[in-house]
Amino acid sequence: MFLKNQKKFYGRRKGRRISSVNLKLLEDHRNKFYLHEDQICKLESHEYNKNILEIGFGNGDNLINMSVNKPNYLFIGCDAYYNGCVKLLKKIVNKNIKNIKIWPDDIHLIIKKFKKNFFDLILILQPDPWPKRKHEKRRLIQQKFLDDLNQILKYEGKLIISTDHNVMKSWVLEHLHIRNDFLWIKNGYYYTNLKPKWIFNTKYSNKALENNKVVNWFFFKKK
Numbered sequence: 129m130f131l132k133n134q135k136k137f138y139g140r141r142k143g144r145r146i147s148s149v150n151l152k153l154l155e156d157h158r159n160k161f162y163l164h165e166d167q168i169c170k171l172e173s174h175e176y177n178k179n180i181l182e183i184g185f186g187n188g189d190n191l192i193n194m195s196v197n198k199p200n201y202l203f204i205g206c207d208a209y210y211n212g213c214v215k216l217l218k219k220i221v222n223k224n225i226k227n228i229k230i231w232p233d234d235i236h237l238i239i240k241k242f243k244k245n246f247f248d249l250i251l252i253l254q255p256d257p258w259p260k261r262k263h264e265k266r267r268l269i270q271q272k273f274l275d276d277l278n279q280i281l282k283y284e285g286k287l288i289i290s291t292d293h294n295v296m297k298s299w300v301l302e303h304l305h306i307r308n309d310f311l312w313i314k315n316g317y318y319y320t321n322l323k324p325k326w327i328f329n330t331k332y333s334n335k336a337l338e339n340n341k342v343v344n345w346f347f348f349k350k351k
């Protein structure tokens with residue numbers, strides 16, 4: 129259903145038919161791991177040592193690895209691609225992970241529902257570049273969206289973005305350069321091709337590296 133005032137989502141929502149085994153898995157575990165809209169404003173920031181949001185997690189490789197390494201952190205993963213969410217759910221159940229919650233829909237639907245100053249870190253790894261000029265409104269990173277991210281980050285909380293696409297690289301530079309509520313971190317470099325060790329390669333970053341493309345990393349903190 130498309131709600132009034134809902135921002136239109138342009139990416140892919142569904143892929144192949146979900147197998148009956150995975151549908152059963154969804155039925156059995158969705159209540160435990162899929163966030164309901166009403167739960168979001170009730171999340172308390174002090175329940176875990178850190179709160180991390182990954183927007184557009186794809187098949188969830190980074191989330192799974194980070195959450196295993198940091199069992200005392202809460203990871204909220206958001207992706208509007210239904211099949212990717214089921215894949216992540218399957219990995220969570222198989223690995224008996226307890227500290228990931230999934231929002232299986234558009235981030236815009238919940239971004240304003242989180243408490244202010246909730247997150248220590250927000251990750252956006254390889255956002256869709258929508259490279260054509262006529263599609264630039266479809267890009268996830270927009271000034272209003274950055275306002276919302278800033279609100280839900282803690283003071284000095286980090287925003288990390290990666291991309292191998294030149295259009296997106298310029299877009300990130302342009303959009304964050306003019307803001308005074310996010311500071312660049314990385315000792316004077318605007319971006320680097322060095323991935324932090326504690327973040328894991330994803331499907332899209334692996335694909336880029338296999339094709340000898342440079343993955344650029346941008347690091348900001350909330351001022």
Ligand SMILES: C[S@@+](CC[C@H](N)C(=O)[O-])C[C@H]1O[C@@H](n2cnc3c(N)ncnc32)[C@H](O)[C@@H]1O
Pocket residue numbers: 137139140183184185186187206207208209212233234235236252253254255256257268330331332333
């Ligand atoms: C290019 S893929 C990158 C996936 C993953 N981060 C990786 O590096 O392999 C972008 C992902 O962002 C998701 N996405 C795009 N816009 C979104 C939105 N508004 N809300 C939630 N997810 C979104 C897409 O469904 C897709 O899975």
